[in-house]
Amino acid sequence: MDRLTEHAALLTLLRGRRRQWGLVADEVEETGSALRVLEADTNADQGDLFAGFPDGMSGALDAARETLLGWDAQGIHIVTLLDADYPAQLLTVHQRPPFLFFRGSMSPDDAAGVAVVGTRAASAEGLRRAEEIAAGLARRGRVVVSGLAGGVDTAAHRAALREGGCTVAVIGTGLFKSYPKENAPLQEKLAREHLVLSQFWPESPPTKTSFLMRNGVISGYAAATRFATVEGRWRPRSASPRRLLPVRVPGSAGLLYQLHGMAIGVLDERDPEPTFPEGVGGAVVRCPGAE
Incomplete structure (x- = not known):
């Protein structure tokens, strides 16, 4: 067929x-x-x-x-879960989207990318930290994945671009829309030079539910997730809470993240080795911190 x-x-x-x-x-x-x-x-x-x-x-x-x-x-392409180029990691996600719309180019290198996420209302220190993490990842050749929202997401995308790295945006609207509106030029740049993904009809507006659903795709599209900030009332974003393990590393904002049935320690280079929960296999992904 x-x-x-x-x-x-x-x-x-x-x-x-x-x-x-x-x-x-x-x-x-x-x-x-x-x-x-x-x-x-x-x-x-x-x-x-x-x-x-x-x-x-x-x-x-x-x-x-x-x-x-x-x-x-109009430059909007589609890939479905029956296509060979549908992201393999997403197939393991509960309630994975039946299709993805995209502008730009999907690459096999995206599968080893790291998502950098955090609050829209980040402090100056939180934004600096997000930029530092994303820039370090880009210098090491890692694809930076984020959600093109305000705050940490925008800082991460821009930092990766400044370093000449690759960055992927997974948005919570259709591709004909931009949220926030002031990020429309950045969204257009990423679509031309990198990749913008959406699991929603191209004309779909932003909703509270759409952003929660988008977060699950961010976590599934990347190999690991780095929480750039844990500030104020912010909590880690995920459409699938079962994928988060409530384990903190002493002296760090790092968390253990459950990915494909195992715990992944997504930690700063300076963080100590974590202790994984009993009965849970694990590995550690070191994300760059201050240099």
Whole structure:
């Protein structure tokens, strides 16, 4: 089956369906074809899936193909969980998105990237720390992944760019939107020179739920996550709390992060070795600190 038709079938399933996207993703992945799921799913729970299309499924697929080609002409591409270039690490994430829209270029090097995250309302010291971490990662050839929000995210992206490094933005809106609005020029630059990802329809506005969902993709897209700041009322961001282990390293803001079934100590170079929880295997990723 050609890729465009499979993408069109998945688009049709998700746009007209009342079931959760995660359940649709499970069904499509198990079947190995969005088109086969669409063809088989002709019973009453289809609702108004083909409403407005005199030719039924054929008309809906043609409309979806036209939509996809229109987005592609505007530089917005799509990869689905059935495609070989879908990020392999994301397939292990609970409620992984059935597709990702992106502008820019996805690279195999992204899989070894480190997410730098923190609060939008960071102090001057918090922003300095985020810049320091991101710059150190970029100098070592690591891809810096963040969310293009204000505060720590923006500082991390800009620091990676200053060092000539690669940086990936995973945003909480559709690719036609920018949040915050003042980051629109930065988003455009990353789309031209690096990569901007979204799990939402291109026209989707920001919502509280969308940012929580976005955080899960950030954590799954990168190999590890570095919390640049733990300030004020901020708490580590994740759409999947089970992926965080509540273990702190004495004298450090570092946390142990559960990734793919094991604990990863995402720590500063100067932090002591952590003690992993009983019964949990672990490894340590050292992120650069002050030099």
